[in-house]
Amino acid sequence: MYQNYFVVDAHTHFWDGSPANQINRYGEGFIKCFYDYHANLSPDEYKWTLEEFERYSEERMIRDLFENGYDDVAILQSTYLTDWYVNGFNTTEQNGRMAERHPGRFIVNGRWDPRDGEAGLEKLERLHERWQLRGVKLYTAEWKGDSKGWKLSDPWAYRYLEKCQDLGIHNIHVHKGPTVYPMNRDAFDVADVDDAATAFPRLNFIVEHVGLPRLEDFCWIATQEPNVYGGLAVAMPFIHSRPRYFAQIIGELLYWLDENRILFGSDYAIWQPKWLIEKFVEFQIPEDMQGEYGTLTPTIKKKILGLNAARLYDIKVPGELDVPDEPVDTGHAVGSGPVSAGSSGSAGSSGSAGSAGSSGTAR
Amino acid sequence: MIPVPAGGPSAAAAAAWAALGRVRDPELDQPITDLGFVASLRIEPGLTRVELQLPTYFCAPNFAWLMVADARDALASAGDGRVEVVLLDHFAADEINAGVAAAGGFGSRFDTDGGDPVLAGLRETFDRKAHVAAQERLARALAAQVGERLPDVTLAEAARLAPDATDAVVRRRARLGLSSEFAICDERGAPVTADRLPGWLRFARTVRVSVDGNAALCRGLLETRYGPTRTDPARTDPTRTDPARTDPARTGSAR
Numbered sequence: 001m002y003q004n005y006f007v008v009d010a011h012t013h014f015w016d017g018s019p020a021n022q023i024n025r026y027g028e029g030f031i032k033c034f035y036d037y038h039a040n041l042s043p044d045e046y047k048w049t050l051e052e053f054e055r056y057s058e059e060r061m062i063r064d065l066f067e068n069g070y071d072d073v074a075i076l077q078s079t080y081l082t083d084w085y086v087n088g089f090n091t092t093e094q095n096g097r098m099a100e101r102h103p104g105r106f107i108v109n110g111r112w113d114p115r116d117g118e119a120g121l122e123k124l125e126r127l128h129e130r131w132q133l134r135g136v137k138l139y140t141a142e143w144k145g146d147s148k149g150w151k152l153s154d155p156w157a158y159r160y161l162e163k164c165q166d167l168g169i170h171n172i173h174v175h176k177g178p179t180v181y182p183m184n185r186d187a188f189d190v191a192d193v194d195d196a197a198t199a200f201p202r203l204n205f206i207v208e209h210v211g212l213p214r215l216e217d218f219c220w221i222a223t224q225e226p227n228v229y230g231g232l233a234v235a236m237p238f239i240h241s242r243p244r245y246f247a248q249i250i251g252e253l254l255y256w257l258d259e260n261r262i263l264f265g266s267d268y269a270i271w272q273p274k275w276l277i278e279k280f281v282e283f284q285i286p287e288d289m290q291g292e293y294g295t296l297t298p299t300i301k302k303k304i305l306g307l308n309a310a311r312l313y314d315i316k317v318p319g320e321l322d323v324p325d326e327p328v329d330t331g332h333a334v335g336s337g338p339v340s341a342g343s344s345g346s347a348g349s350s351g352s353a354g355s356a357g358s359s360g361t362a363r
Numbered sequence: 364m365i366p367v368p369a370g371g372p373s374a375a376a377a378a379a380w381a382a383l384g385r386v387r388d389p390e391l392d393q394p395i396t397d398l399g400f401v402a403s404l405r406i407e408p409g410l411t412r413v414e415l416q417l418p419t420y421f422c423a424p425n426f427a428w429l430m431v432a433d434a435r436d437a438l439a440s441a442g443d444g445r446v447e448v449v450l451l452d453h454f455a456a457d458e459i460n461a462g463v464a465a466a467g468g469f470g471s472r473f474d475t476d477g478g479d480p481v482l483a484g485l486r487e488t489f490d491r492k493a494h495v496a497a498q499e500r501l502a503r504a505l506a507a508q509v510g511e512r513l514p515d516v517t518l519a520e521a522a523r524l525a526p527d528a529t530d531a532v533v534r535r536r537a538r539l540g541l542s543s544e545f546a547i548c549d550e551r552g553a554p555v556t557a558d559r560l561p562g563w564l565r566f567a568r569t570v571r572v573s574v575d576g577n578a579a580l581c582r583g584l585l586e587t588r589y590g591p592t593r594t595d596p597a598r599t600d601p602t603r604t605d606p607a608r609t610d611p612a613r614t615g616s617a618r
Contacts, residue, residue, distance in 0.1 A: 029420035040587035
């Protein structure tokens with residue numbers, strides 16, 4: 001909690017990227033790539049050394065998230081990457097064991113990989129039995145042997161999504177990352193989220209990093225699919241180094257989605273919740289941009305920082321920190337994007353700019 | 364622009380640098396020379412050698428391929444002699460370097476992208492995004508002067524009112540083979556009517572925000588990775604002819 005803001009940190013990691021755990025140069029490259037994001041976008045006083053960053057202690061994480069960092073609940077996103085890391089980067093079991101030592105603090109999300117076939121479906125059931133999953137984190141760009149990625153629209157992915165629906169695992173976090181092979185595939189393509197969200201309307205799809213670097217493709221999908229959410233991990237830290245750009249991102253998201261479908265996430269340990277939350281609560285859209293983007297009200301900030309995620313994960317919010325229910329249509333963006341962008345009447349192509357956007361996802 | 368020194372190897376280097384300045388990051392829509400992606404340029408008798416560096420180890424390999432291939436093509440057409448373009452510090456560097464050196468295409472490893480419809484499609488997608496973003500910048504530049512008339516403003520009038528922004532639109536249309544007499548046109552070159560315009564521009568703004576934001580992030584990450592000079596001192600060879608590194612014009616184009 002920070003002031004009267006209830007905080008759910010929807011994206012955290014307890015990883016081991018240390019050289020001892022690295023299998024190959026890809027594992028080394030991956031953690032160094034994360035480190036550059038950390039070093040580039042963190043305030044100086046929050047920068048770690050590479051060694052600290054590669055592997056940190058449980059005590060440090062608890063302190064950074066809950067004692068110094070205002071998180072009320074943190075969601076641990078499991079990322080296996082077992083082709084690159086001996087024991088995985090952070091598996092459900094590792095996360096779960098830590099979570100059990102700190103009751104009430106963490107929610108552990110599992111993961112699955114459609115390339116594991118039937119055996120993986122059974123494994124998911126066992127994982128769910130053990131950890132009572134409410135969500136999973138999917139990494140479509142993960143390598144597995146000769147395969148360098150998969151799509152949510154693959155037939156086997158649909159089998160797993162059906163299984164999630166049956167088991168009551170409703171929150172599907174999707175990371176779109178830059179490691180897809182073969183090289184002529186577009187790694188950031190979010191079109192498969194569109195397909196899956198349409199096919200599984202009872203599941204919530206949380207697109208991590210709000211689709212960056214393809215914010216416009218993400219917005220275009222999210223405005224049409226009411227069960228698509230945006231996770232702010234990676235977008236948040238711009239609040240420090242590029243506040244005007246951050247204002248644009250938030251402004252765009254609020255226009256195309258609405259205030260109920262945006263989730264705060266620190267992406268710890270890439271960034272620390274303490275400074276992100278302090279700066280966000282204090283943040284306002286710069287005056288000269290308010291004509292375009294409006295302003296951020298305390299209610300909007302409360303929803304983004306915790307209440308939206310609390311709703312998705314059935315987390316009990318202390319009454320005084322909640323906001324009263326209002327008749328906001330969660331199903332349609334306040335900006336009514338497709339209507340205005342498609343005001344030419346061609347609902348399908350939704351105007352030329354819309355086509356430019358959707359063509360980006362049509363490959 | 365780089366002033367071309369008179370004669371000698373530095374003239375060749377300046378010509379090579381100018382050729383590299385015509386190579387763009389397809390997604391960021393900016394020259395690789397402005398983005399700091401050219402780590403070194405070396406001119407030897409009969410050989411032009413360029414090293415490229417990218418903001419992260421895992422930068423999308425398809426775009427990396429396009430830039431390496433485009434750099435090689437640009438240098439080959441700018442002068443005589445052999446051309447070597449080497450991508451550094453990238454997870455797929457070996458494959459990309461070998462493929463492009465063999466004049467290879469992406470899927471087939473041959474033909475830069477003419478033979479690969481997927482890659483050509485990718486390039487076109489981002490050319491279209493770049494055009495939309497450029498149109499939004501132009502609309503913004505014209506807004507105060509033309510107001511409600513925006514849908515009817517011709518390219519000629521726009522060129523008088525906002526020459527730079529118009530020029531940017533014209534260049535992007537040329538890449539796409541689009542022609543229109545209007546300052547604002549859709550992806551097929553048709554005018555955007557007044558009733559469609561607000562929604563069209565609203566989406567165009569999101570595209571522009573995305574492109575601009577990515578460019579800023581990439582610059583920041585590159586600087587974090589390689590430092591403000593954008594070159595790794597360990598790789599610097601003091602014996603090489605490298606006007607790019609000392610050319611004040613280049614420094615001027617840096618962040």
